[in-house]
Amino acid sequence: MSGHTVPADFSGHMLDLDEDEDLEVFSKNISLGDGNPMPNSPGSMVNQYRLEDDEEHQDANTKDLFITVDKPESHVTAIETFIMYRVTTKTTRGEFDSSEYEVRRRYQDFLWLRSRLEEIHPTLIVHPLPEKFVMKGMMDRFNNDFIETRRRALHRFLNKIAEHPILSFSEHFKVFLTAEDLTAHRKQGAGFLSRMGETMKAVANSVRGLKNRSEEFTEMQEYVEDFGYKISSLDRVAQRITKEQREYLDELKQYGPTYTQWAGFEEELGDPLKGMASCVELCSKETEEQVHHLSEVLIPTLHEYVLCTETLKAVMRRRDNIQAEFEAKNEALVSRKVDQETLQEEVDGLADRMEQANNALKGDWSYWKNGMRTDLKSAFISTAEKNVDYYEKCLAVWESFLMSQRVESSDQRDAEDVS
Amino acid sequence: MRPGSPPTSAGPMMAEDGKEEQLEADEDSEYTAGDGADGSLNNTVAEEGAMLLRRMEICVAEAEKRSGKNAVNMQETFTVYLIETRPMDAVAEGRNPAPDSLWRRYSEFELLRNYLIVTYPYIVVPPLPEKRAEFVWHKLSADNMDPDFVERRRVGLENFLLRVASHPVLSNDKILYHFLTEEHGWKEAVCETGFQAKADSRLRALSATFRVRNPEKRFMEMKHYSDELQSHTSQLLRARARVADRLYGVYKVHGNYGRVFSEWSAIEKEMGDGLQSAGHHMDAYAASIDDILEEEEHYADQLKEYLSYAEALRAVCRKHELNQFELEMASQDLISKKQQREELATGIVRTFSFKGMTNKLFGQEAPEQREARLKLLEDLIAEGEETVKEKTIECEEHVERVWVDMQHFKEQKDKDLREALINYAVMQVSMCKKGIQVWSNAKECFLKM
Numbered sequence: 001m002s003g004h005t006v007p008a009d010f011s012g013h014m015l016d017l018d019e020d021e022d023l024e025v026f027s028k029n030i031s032l033g034d035g036n037p038m039p040n041s042p043g044s045m046v047n048q049y050r051l052e053d054d055e056e057h058q059d060a061n062t063k064d065l066f067i068t069v070d071k072p073e074s075h076v077t078a079i080e081t082f083i084m085y086r087v088t089t090k091t092t093r094g095e096f097d098s099s100e101y102e103v104r105r106r107y108q109d110f111l112w113l114r115s116r117l118e119e120i121h122p123t124l125i126v127h128p129l130p131e132k133f134v135m136k137g138m139m140d141r142f143n144n145d146f147i148e149t150r151r152r153a154l155h156r157f158l159n160k161i162a163e164h165p166i167l168s169f170s171e172h173f174k175v176f177l178t179a180e181d182l183t184a185h186r187k188q189g190a191g192f193l194s195r196m197g198e199t200m201k202a203v204a205n206s207v208r209g210l211k212n213r214s215e216e217f218t219e220m221q222e223y224v225e226d227f228g229y230k231i232s233s234l235d236r237v238a239q240r241i242t243k244e245q246r247e248y249l250d251e252l253k254q255y256g257p258t259y260t261q262w263a264g265f266e267e268e269l270g271d272p273l274k275g276m277a278s279c280v281e282l283c284s285k286e287t288e289e290q291v292h293h294l295s296e297v298l299i300p301t302l303h304e305y306v307l308c309t310e311t312l313k314a315v316m317r318r319r320d321n322i323q324a325e326f327e328a329k330n331e332a333l334v335s336r337k338v339d340q341e342t343l344q345e346e347v348d349g350l351a352d353r354m355e356q357a358n359n360a361l362k363g364d365w366s367y368w369k370n371g372m373r374t375d376l377k378s379a380f381i382s383t384a385e386k387n388v389d390y391y392e393k394c395l396a397v398w399e400s401f402l403m404s405q406r407v408e409s410s411d412q413r414d415a416e417d418v419s
Numbered sequence: 420m421r422p423g424s425p426p427t428s429a430g431p432m433m434a435e436d437g438k439e440e441q442l443e444a445d446e447d448s449e450y451t452a453g454d455g456a457d458g459s460l461n462n463t464v465a466e467e468g469a470m471l472l473r474r475m476e477i478c479v480a481e482a483e484k485r486s487g488k489n490a491v492n493m494q495e496t497f498t499v500y501l502i503e504t505r506p507m508d509a510v511a512e513g514r515n516p517a518p519d520s521l522w523r524r525y526s527e528f529e530l531l532r533n534y535l536i537v538t539y540p541y542i543v544v545p546p547l548p549e550k551r552a553e554f555v556w557h558k559l560s561a562d563n564m565d566p567d568f569v570e571r572r573r574v575g576l577e578n579f580l581l582r583v584a585s586h587p588v589l590s591n592d593k594i595l596y597h598f599l600t601e602e603h604g605w606k607e608a609v610c611e612t613g614f615q616a617k618a619d620s621r622l623r624a625l626s627a628t629f630r631v632r633n634p635e636k637r638f639m640e641m642k643h644y645s646d647e648l649q650s651h652t653s654q655l656l657r658a659r660a661r662v663a664d665r666l667y668g669v670y671k672v673h674g675n676y677g678r679v680f681s682e683w684s685a686i687e688k689e690m691g692d693g694l695q696s697a698g699h700h701m702d703a704y705a706a707s708i709d710d711i712l713e714e715e716e717h718y719a720d721q722l723k724e725y726l727s728y729a730e731a732l733r734a735v736c737r738k739h740e741l742n743q744f745e746l747e748m749a750s751q752d753l754i755s756k757k758q759q760r761e762e763l764a765t766g767i768v769r770t771f772s773f774k775g776m777t778n779k780l781f782g783q784e785a786p787e788q789r790e791a792r793l794k795l796l797e798d799l800i801a802e803g804e805e806t807v808k809e810k811t812i813e814c815e816e817h818v819e820r821v822w823v824d825m826q827h828f829k830e831q832k833d834k835d836l837r838e839a840l841i842n843y844a845v846m847q848v849s850m851c852k853k854g855i856q857v858w859s860n861a862k863e864c865f866l867k868m
Contacts, residue, residue, distance in 0.1 A: 237675040251658070255661075276843070
């Protein structure tokens with residue numbers, strides 16, 4: 001074995017699936033170990049097929065795995081201090097012994113999970129984790145904002161995996177969610193050296209270059225490049241907007257009190273001036289909420305997809321490597337006359353592997369694009385809604401001030417009439 | 420100072436159709452408010468006074484750039500403003516005569532205002548729009564030649580003229596009328612009033628401020644208020660300018676969405692249309708802030724007017740302090756002279772004097788000398804008493820007149836500023852409505868993604 005296990009080709013099934021064939025009660029029989037986590041039962045195929053077609057990734061009916069990440073707690077040992085997060089799982093899936101689990105995991109554990117998933121499914125798009133280090137410099141690992149941001153991203157990560165038609169059935173994923181102590185499991189799996197070996201091969205292959213990459217994958221590559229630039233720009237734009245909003249908010253906080261101070265020295269004008277001060281203050285509060293919303297909804301989403309770009313690039317590279325390996329061996333087969341039989345076997349194996357990798361990617365590509373579209377669309381809609389809400393609230397504030405002034409002036413007029 | 424033609428003015432006033440006579444006839448009254456040939460008086464009620472504006476429609480219609488040589492013979496560019504006037508009765512009758520017009524530059528307005536301040540020291544004279552752009556937020560031009568600045572100045576100058584022409588006292592001034600109706604010879608006429616000589620020297624005024632003993636309580640309050648008014652309006656203006664600056668940044672940055680959405684839409688199939696149209700709305704949003712903030716400058720101008728009014732208030736207070744101080748000095752002088760007379764008459768020296776010393780040392784002076792000195796003192800005392808009487812009247816009249824104008828000013832201020840605040844709120848409402856519109860549209864586009 002080359003060390004790579006390949007997901008069974010499901011896309012073919014997806015297209016041929018007959019209505020009658022399914023509806024077997026789902027009973028998975030996943031063998032453990034190095035993992036062949038691919039669902040083979042038709043039931044699971046139907047699940048995926050439905051998922052491919054749906055707008056949403058999982059409707060309420062099919063979702064059977066609910067995960068939350070919360071309660072970050074500081075954990076102190078002799079050597080280091082780190083944060084542990086609580087991971088709670090609720091599920092109706094048969095292969096889980098229980099229906100509820102609660103474990104504690106640290107960031108490294110998430111890293112482990114992700115790298116195992118990527119190893120086993122080199123051409124599937126595994127959602128990225130939040131960054132290891134903070135670049136901004138002003139925050140440290142134990143800053144509350146940082147921890148909260150990370151917690152949210154970790155929550156999203158696990159849910160993305162849970163929604164994924166293939167990855168959610170990964171044995172490693174199950175272990176991650178259920179094992180009390182993960183350290184034992186972490187020692188299993190492909191070692192560092194073998195990973196090094198793969199990397200070296202990859203470098204060698206890329207030097208050789210690919211013979212003919214299919215049109216489809218070239219287009220994908222170009223898209224990933226372009227998408228990467230666009231999403232990075234958007235990320236920067238959103239960050240900049242937040243910064244400008246915060247500075248605007250700071251000035252508003254100074255502005256309101258100037259009206260209050262002035263009101264102290266006026267008689268007739270006192271009321272309207274105080275009214276103005278109150279309006280500015282209320283609008284400040286709304287602005288604060290608006291900024292908060294931006295940093296909780298749009299910015300994390302955009303940032304995640306910036307990270308996705310790196311993931312996508314890595315996936316494309318790995319796919320290319322698989323093809324390169326095949327091509328290399330194939331060339332060898334063509335040129336050499338000895339060892340034909342063994343070489344042929346190898347080449348066939350690599351060809352299979354390549355085909356499966358390509359199909360996996362093709363399938364996951366449309367899944368990912370759909371997800372991206374849904375996520376970003378929803379984030380922008382939410383932002384637009386929040387902005388409408390913001391302006392509506394501010395409008396109400398100023399209109400009520402105007403109302404109060406009209407009432408006052410008509411009162412005054414009445415008073416004058418009477419006198 | 421009396422209103423109308425000062426008694427000691429040299430040179431002819433503008434020889435007008437009986438107006439000069441009318442003014443002289445009213446010299447003794449407090450306000451020259453009547454315009455009828457019978458010279459009917461109509462004093463004290465402020466509303467009656469807006470005569471000039473009732474007779475004449477005034478506006479500052481245009482601004483133009485001119486080039487010319489200045490006082491030191493250097494070439495300079497400056498702006499002139501077109502003042503148009505039309506007789507009100509013609510307008511009321513539905514006739515539409517072409518307006519009379521003339522051009523004036525800002526420095527001439529300044530000259531007019533200085534004349535009014537000196538001539539009517541008991542009036543809070545309306546201020547001019549600012550000489551240089553202040554409280555500027557960074558995108559707003561501080562250049563006096565900037566068209567937006569010139570436009571706002573045009574509005575400010577018109578506002579000044581309307582205020583002056585509707586003031587119960589100021590509106591009757593002949594120099595004002597001349598300013599509005601005859602382009603040439605006006606500068607000479609103003610200077611010939613000799614007002615510059617009458618302007619209180621800054622040093623005298625400053626000295627009075629520090630040394631006056633018993634200024635009227637109301638004036639102290641007014642002075643205190645003018646300080647507060649100045650302080651708070653300038654703080655407000657500064658804070659508002661910074662807010663405007665930041666808001667500008669927020670809106671403009673959204674323009675980047677437009678650009679990126681547009682580029683992104685090119686590589687997307689399903690999302691393309693939604694993104695593209697959303698991008699257009701973001702561009703519109705970013706562009707909308709220019710008009711919004713330009714309008715807000717009018718609010719700032721209204722506040723600036725009252726910032727300048729604070730200075731005018733203080734000028735009136737200073738005049739009072741000067742009057743009061745001079746009265747106190749004159750009274751003091753009279754008292755000391757009377758004391759001297761008493762000493763001379765009775766021979767009892769109460770206070771130290773050189774004469775007393777020399778008397779002790781060298782003996783009393785001769786009776787003739789004493790008589791001569793006594794007579795001189797009596798004359799001086801008589802003069803002194805006249806002076807004190809005059810100064811007292813001057814002071815009292817000033818106080819009375821100021822008090823009337825203060826009521827007028829207070830009412831106007833409350834009304835104007837309240838209106839300004841309401842206008843600001845209206846602008847905010849409009850801005851919010853635009854925001855709702857843009858983001859609702861954007862949301863529709865996003866839904867199509």
